[in-house]
Amino acid sequence: MSKEVLVIGGRSSKLAVAQSTKVKELIEEQFPQYECRIVALKTLGDQIQSKPLYSFGGKAVWTKELEDLLYHEDAKERIDLIVHSLKDVPTLLPDGFEIGAITKRVDPSDCLVMPIDSKYKSLDDLPNGSIVGTSSIRRSAQLKRRYPHLKFESVRGNIHTRLKKVDDPESHYQCIILAAAGLIRMGLESRITQTFNSTMMYHAVGQGAMGIEIREGDEKLRNILSKISDEETTVCCLAERSLMRTLEGGCSVPIGVETKYDASKKELLLKGIVVDVDGTKAIEEQHSIIIQDSKEDSMACGKALAEKMKQAGAKTILDSINLDRIH
Numbered sequence: 407m408s409k410e411v412l413v414i415g416g417r418s419s420k421l422a423v424a425q426s427t428k429v430k431e432l433i434e435e436q437f438p439q440y441e442c443r444i445v446a447l448k449t450l451g452d453q454i455q456s457k458p459l460y461s462f463g464g465k466a467v468w469t470k471e472l473e474d475l476l477y478h479e480d481a482k483e484r485i486d487l488i489v490h491s492l493k494d495v496p497t498l499l500p501d502g503f504e505i506g507a508i509t510k511r512v513d514p515s516d517c518l519v520m521p522i523d524s525k526y527k528s529l530d531d532l533p534n535g536s537i538v539g540t541s542s543i544r545r546s547a548q549l550k551r552r553y554p555h556l557k558f559e560s561v562r563g564n565i566h567t568r569l570k571k572v573d574d575p576e577s578h579y580q581c582i583i584l585a586a587a588g589l590i591r592m593g594l595e596s597r598i599t600q601t602f603n604s605t606m607m608y609h610a611v612g613q614g615a616m617g618i619e620i621r622e623g624d625e626k627l628r629n630i631l632s633k634i635s636d637e638e639t640t641v642c643c644l645a646e647r648s649l650m651r652t653l654e655g656g657c658s659v660p661i662g663v664e665t666k667y668d669a670s671k672k673e674l675l676l677k678g679i680v681v682d683v684d685g686t687k688a689i690e691e692q693h694s695i696i697i698q699d700s701k702e703d704s705m706a707c708g709k710a711l712a713e714k715m716k717q718a719g720a721k722t723i724l725d726s727i728n729l730d731r732i733h
């Protein structure tokens with residue numbers, strides 16, 4: 407019997423292809439009657455590598471072209487689902503789309519990557535004025551608090567490009583900061599020199615998880631994806647995304663989180679931080695609830711934490727960052 411084909415759309419970077427392949431495997435394992443085909447596409451974010459990411463102001467640079475293919479069912483290359491790094495998915499999707507599933511998270515931490523032959527092993531070892539490559543204000547702002555003697559500069563490109571940049575003997579950077587998850591998913595965990603725990607750095611909302619986007623109300627895909635979603639990751643990520651949505655921060659503003667869900671007690675603990683650009687001011691709060699309805703209560707937890715953080719002054723910090731961006 408011939409199999410029914412499902413087309414998975416994703417970006418064309420090595421990480422994106424690895425992620426699409428993982429979702430293909432998850433679906434085909436559960437549903438032998440389907441065969442998944444992968445379409446890899448270059449998006450605006452892949453094409454414009456010269457500008458720092460925050461200058462896009464949180465626009466959907468990674469998602470728009472793929473959504474066009476998903477929406478136009480009669481398009482030449484129609485697709486049935488989009489695999490994203492959840493971190494890159496805006497907290498408000500355009501009309502007509504929904505997140506069909508969030509899959510099991512790998513390590514959400516950020517990590518340090520040193521050149522292969524570096525004599526240094528951690529940020530503590532680096533001499534004054536060393537240059538740390540990262541294009542994320544969340545990362546640089548949190549590290550500036552603890553390492554005021556280091557310099558932070560933007561580094562763009564996909565993960566392999568960034569690794570090449572730091573390994574170059576003439577490199578401008580002494581080290582770079584990346585998400586551990588991307589390296590792990592590509593089998594490059596040996597490049598992780600140091601993993602940051604939450605006392606060093608809170609990770610990005612959704613980091614380490616994959617988000618699968620489908621057409622709104624697509625029952626067939628909803629059913630398929632319900633079998634490959636991960637309950638614990640979904641609870642944590644819905645809470646994180648709700649926190650971010652309520653704080654009205656785009657995907658590139660410095661909101662960091664750490665989330666724990668104890669499934670036996672149904673207890674969710676969400677911690678969040680907002681830091682100003684030079685790491686001098688920080689608002690750090692936490693909120694915990696018992697989850698009954700996993701979707702509603704997770705989102706309520708994120709919202710409650712956002713309100714606490716606003717009360718404590720988070721909005722002032724975020725507004726000053728948004729102002730900076732306009733000028």
Ligand SMILES: NCc1[nH]cc(CCC(=O)O)c1CC(=O)O
Pocket residue numbers: 491492493494565583584585586587588612613614615
């Ligand atoms: N915006 C780039 C991006 N989007 C997702 C990941 C890594 C994988 C993940 O966070 O799930 C990365 C690279 C990085 O931040 O190092």
